[in-house]
Amino acid sequence: MKSIIFVGCLLMLVHVSMQISIWDDNCHEDTPGFQEVKNLCFHISCPNNVAQPHACMNDICPPGQNPIGRESDDNSKTYPGCCGKLICQ
Known part of the structure; x- marks a missing residue:
């Protein structure tokens, strides 16, 4: 698969x-x-x-935290500020 x-x-x-x-x-x-x-x-x-x-790069969470979502890209900004960030918890 x-x-x-x-x-x-x-x-x-x-x-x-x-x-x-x-x-x-x-x-x-x-x-x-x-x-x-x-x-x-x-x-x-x-x-x-x-x-x-x-x-945009693929983010990883710090050790001990898990990804719970991702912010959307902000197309009103220029690269790399437009890249959505990984949300970790």
Whole structure:
């Protein structure tokens, strides 16, 4: 079952990456789709004019605490401030 979920997640990642045209080697703001990408909660850096996406990290709870939920992403802020945090108890 875990392998089916892993393959499903992998296929979704491939699908999303193919839909975002900014993930090619062109890092200019006039690239079609750049505005849509800029409004999501992740950041694209362009060292040597090669796009490198950076997304919110998966948090872990401190030892002795368990996750009880997760705050939603705040799309009114820029990355990484827009990332929702894990709620631990």
